[in-house]
Amino acid sequence: MATLLTGLFPMQVTHNVVIIGAGFGGLGMAIRLKAQGQDNLLLIEKGHDVGGCWRDNTYPGAACDVPSHLYSFSFERHYPWSRRFAQQKEIFAYQQYCARKYDLYRHIRFNTEVAEARFLDEPGLWEITMTNGEVITCRALITATGQLNQPAYPPLSGIEDFQGPHFHSARWNHDEDLTGKTVAVVGTGASAIQFVPEIAKVAGKVKLFQRSAAHVIPKPDRAYRKAEHWMLKKLPVTQTLDRMRIYAANEARVLGFTSFQKAMLVYEWLFARQLKKQIKDPVLREKLTPDYPMGCKRILMSNDYYPALAQANTEVINYGIDAVDKKGLTDSSGTHHKVDVIIYGTGFKATEFLTPMTITGRNGKDLNSTWRDGAEAYLGITVRGFPNLFMLYGPNTNLGHNSIIYMLESQIHYVQQCLAEMDDQQLHSMEVRESVQARFNDNVQRKISDTVWDKGCHSWYKTDSGKNTNNWPGFTFDYRRQTQHLQLNDYEYKSL
Template sequence: MGTENLDHDAVIVGAGFGGMGAGIELRRQGLENLAILEREDDLGGTWHVNHYPGLAVDIASVTYSYSFEPNPHWSRLFAPGAELKKYAEHVADKYDLRRFMEFGVVVERAEWNDDGQFWTVYTADGRSRTARYLVTATGFLSQPHTPDFPGMETFAGKIIHTTAWEDGYDFAGQRAAVIGTGATAVQLIPEIARKAKALTVFQRTPIWVVPKVDFPIPAPVQAVFAKVPLTQKAARLVNTSMLEALMVLGVLHYKQAKPGNRLAVLLAKAHLRAQVRDADTRRRLTPTYDFGCKRPTFSNTYFRVFNQPNVSLQTSSIERVEPDGIVCADGTKVMVDTLVLATGFNLWDTNFPAFEIIGRDGRNLGQWWREGRFQAYEGITVPKMPNFLSLNSPYSYSGLSYFTTIEGQMKHIARLFGELRRRGSETFEVTEAANTRFLDRSAAALDSSVFYAGDCSGSRSYYFNQHGEATLLRPSSTLATLREMDSFPLDDYAFA
């Protein structure tokens, strides 16, 4: 089937920063008939869905943005979530992406047609559409995990998941409970503790928390950033270098750089000691796994809430939920009016991929990953999945800022589509041999990481899939990743 008979050149699923990055790059490559399908009612992905109190980036804003589209107007070093949403809107407008976006569209399935060499994308409204290329940009953290404790359906109070926050909800006079102590909970708990009559934090796994060096960016500095973009580039470089040192030395090269990891542990423990008075509470807030097994977080306010008389830490596991509260395994019953679920996301069961994808020879991507090994060549393409780009894939997450990953993938797309044009081809597919080489190299490189060389038992980290493999992060430095995405061997692909 010729391109002129297809509905679109490409369908991109997801209108967050990944989907917008793909849209920008595909337009640079000359594709103008795009459809960006988004299940939510607006763009921005994570930064549209999440708007709980205390929401902010946990990577400095100068780094958490596209390098080619700096924003000189961040109000703080770690910008509040609303500013990220505004930045997403600015990018969509500046790069003229809104006209391709369709909201409230839930993709259920995509299937490759080998005869016509195109994808058919099926949506929940009963429609289908055809496209030469399919891009999934559904995010790493897009499928919320809701725990299924016995008796949850009997709870008579209010239940709020952090991804479905009710703006303006008032905790004054409430007996609140928060289940979960991940990065979201660390931001949210201090906000609830300010208002609630009583707050119980249910912790299954403690998290490493380091001090947050955050401050407002004064207007004169913002003005300099706007007038002399090089100054913001320099700030970005400094921040990226610090993150890179933390990531490469502390996490990826744990075996060779144990002192760096130990230093991070000492910093986190000193932070905890300075902020929490009670020794038993400090002990319960101290992780038993190595720094980096779970994504660590930054906060100056989280630990301090445990000194407040209205806040208690509960580390006994939850046995059941009753209409008026939660019963723990040690027999304690905590009375609750409002239950907040900060229980994170399900990556490996429902998010890789986020909908059914059937490639060549009937390969079901989700089934293939879950029954075999999670894998993707250079973290973006998959054998027997022609003309398919998966932006949230195994081995794709590079560095600590998601924008490093996105921009690396944009480079890969540019090189790939440049070669398609040069050859006059319309289809690409990574070879099995190239995919296996990348998988073996990545798995071997991870042997030095904290995930395998350190002690991650008990971390319950989303970095690990159900096979016990840490296949989320790309085990190379940001610079090496960007270089490889720009120079991978073109004969790793079959073109037709």
């Protein structure tokens, strides 16, 4: 698969393969393609370095909620992690390490953003236009932009009048000293529960505006001991075994989300015990008790979130925000809160896949229009009407129970097979059959309708219309089974 038939095309092909994004998905895809002999590839990255969300999310307390031994590539798993759950800086360093080890930096163009990608029907090529006007072409286009790359900002009326600094957790302003200041935190998602305890240590007052409470369970985190580091280095099989143990334990959790929701009782007990133990004030405890089934929204892990909210300098406000003025915020009860800084912990536009890029497929078909009722793709990877386009971490491949890197590696293996088929069969294009995509997505949505995610709450898993476009409703090993072998009759082929 070293050439992808570049020389057979009537117009110049800039690259055989172009990958958009240099986070875990893009890096893993490039590493595996290089192992296959594919060297004429380009990664386009809008940031200044590899890393994706782990480069961007530098807020205080940023860390992973999947154990380090599983939150790593299977082919690069023997890494000297410092603790059970790695923090942002260490994960970012791991990604940089992988990029250096596998000689990826020379393939990456940083500080470059894609404005548009258009499929050229006659030559069977993708034409990619950057925001700086540069145009390149490729045989196969792979998107690895992730689901957590576009910060979601709440529509706060009057925010332009606010005289103090305001920023999103994913765009943290490290120049802003919060010491002694009154800080408004809008949102209580996965990022907020990590940075709120950190800023509460220095801020004069933290006012947490909570739309809905989160289920927060203990995080079994700790640093690895010297003896453990020695054992992991001298006997690397112990890390492999620990990875297998973590995978099996996490995989069992999917039952609580899907077919055996009574299994969620264990996590409800962990949540209730921690809340009761760490929050003594019954009024505050009531505020922090969710009004939806556990698992309907993302279950969060923290040991210091509730203790931070129990401090005298923090206040939980269960009202929405009606307006912002130059001095602060007015909540929906009419109370005005004077604040110095506003920080958004409001997550990401997770359902707006591949935006703000414009993706145009066969016969001028627009992807945003195709997805107007919610994104969908066959295996979360390919879309009817968009030949030779492959997505990593696409629709309905997110997880609530295990490591997304496991899912990415399943997708990477599948895309490798597709590209090899294009090369071996001398294909102009390959495109998923409409019936195959429809059958797959009908099955996914049917399964989701029986999960806890469809039990009445609104979460970032869903579009405004209520369609769950993000989560995989089953075991990750079942997804791997489905992506293990390319089924040729799932696709329509056009030869050169």
